[in-house]
Amino acid sequence: MTVKLGHNRYGKAGVRLVRVVREGPVHHLKDLNVATALSGDMEAVHLTGDNAAVLPTDSQKNTVQAFARKHGVGEIEEFALLLARHFVGAGRAVHHARVEIEEYGWRRGGPHSFVRDGGEVRTCVVHHDRDGRTTVVSGLKDLVLLNTTGSEFHGFAVDEYTTLQPTTDRILATAVTARWRHLGESGDHAASYERARSCLLEAFAGTHSLSLQQTLYAMGERVLTSCPELCEVRLALPNRHHFLVDLSPFGLDNDNEVYHAADRPYGLIEGGVLREDAPDAGFAWE
Structure with missing residues (x-):
């Protein structure tokens, strides 16, 4: 019997990110849960344990946090697009990036006080590949x-x-x-x-x-x-x-x-x- 490696991807899930923007006494809050997943030329790591093509999931988590500081966090679709394009462009082994974000709402209780919104959670999923194909799904x-x-x-x-x-x-x-x-x-x-x-x-x-x-x-x-x-x-x-x-x-x-x-x-x-x-x-x- 012959077997072969099927579709695979790997990434970091559950990256909890809270970003505070301070405009004097008035603060603004973004509260996200981010998941990244990368795929591409990853046969070697599965078949032989060669990690040369693997960007550690810890690095993916660090990228999410660093990008929040460098680029800010506006609409979650735009932040997901930014991350997906970065991961595909960061190395030849990554052909496809998937970034999923959940945004938790907060209602303002004062200039720097917030009350967690008990309503729905806003979501998005962005796909981007090395051929330049991009898909944005909100929800x-x-x-x-x-x-x-x-x-x-x-x-x-x-x-x-x-x-x-x-x-x-x-x-x-x-x-x-x-x-x-x-x-x-x-x-x-x-x-x-x-x-x-x-x-x-x-x-x-x-x-x-x-x-x-x-x-x-x-x-x-x-x-x-x-x-x-x-x-x-x-x-x-x-x-x-x-x-x-x-x-x-x-x-x-x-x-x-x-x-x-x-x-x-x-x-x-x-x-x-x-x-x-x-x-x-x-x-x-x-």
Whole structure:
């Protein structure tokens, strides 16, 4: 039997970076979690243990921290692009760099005081290779949404193990993970993020849902029709089930008022929406 080395990459994950910019008594805060991954001519290190082509993961961590000081940290997409281009250009052995960043929000509590935002986490993934191909994917995770009505689920397939009852009125709740692919690598990423986020919220609130799949498509469609700089959206929507509590043993009715919020098990609905003329994603989603 003959075997060979398959796709591989290596890097540094969980690089926690906090940068403070001081403008007199007023301070500004950026709080990031950065992951880098490099690939290329790495056969020797796997097959013979020759480390000559390996840029240590500790060096990658140091680069993230040094670049935060040298170049500052603005939009996370721009910082990820800067890092990815550097790693590909730093050595002949590195053909491809992947940089993923999560940004944690803080609300100002004073000139130099901040309160951690309990909302969603902003994300991005940037790919860059030695042929100059670059892909920018922005997004968010843990955006918790809930509709108290306007959601149905019926007419589904039934087999011998089906116990779920059809409903024409239910709570629909989810924690959105969404990622959207840019047509180019430049642009106003802050404004694009706000537009895409608003579209997700509007579509969720404004769609009378017959299924979470239908809602997923409506959310992706709203983003693409409102944001011409984007060409593809992928969403993961866990169904955070809310079950009506049976209060009849206590002599009480329950007209859609008291629910049990179950955290598991949960349905997980995933899917993508893209423009018909969207360019090939290549490595954008790896």
